[in-house]
Amino acid sequence: xxxxxxxxxxxxxxxxxxxxxxxxxxxxxxxxxxxxxxxxxxxxxxxxxxxxxxxxxxxxxxxxxxxxxxxxxxxxxxx
Numbered sequence: 001x002x003x004x005x006x007x008x009x010x011x012x013x014x015x016x017x018x019x020x021x022x023x024x025x026x027x028x029x030x031x032x033x034x035x036x037x038x039x040x041x042x043x044x045x046x047x048x049x050x051x052x053x054x055x056x057x058x059x060x061x062x063x064x065x066x067x068x069x070x071x072x073x074x075x076x077x078x079x
Contacts, residue, residue, distance in 0.1 A: 001059070003035035003071065004028050010039035010067055014046075021047060025056060028074050033059065036070040044068045 007024045009017040017038075024034050038044045044061070047070060051058055055075030062069040 001033060001071065004032035005034045006037075007034060008037045009043065010037050014043065017043060018046070018050070021050070025072065025074055030074055030076055032074050034072045034074065036072065038068045038070055039066070041068070044070060 005024055005028050007020060009020060012020055021036060024036070028034055036047070038047065048058060051072060057073045057075060058070065059073045060069075060071035062071075
């Protein structure tokens with residue numbers, strides 16, 4: 001599955017990484033995919049909770065050697 005936008009949050013501190021994530025999702029269209037690189041499990045879980053309360057959808061999580069790859073599908077206008 002092709003990612004329409006990529007975002008590397010591995011070295012971005014909280015809460016700036018949440019703002020970057022939100023801005024990235026707002027920059028893509030409905031149905032498009034954002035691929036987000038995350039350096040730690042706590043940030044991954046926080047982003048998943050944010051996504052669970054939005055109109056967006058997690059379409060994949062992959063554990064790499066020292067980071068996570070999160071794929072998010074943009075939902076509707078309220079997402």
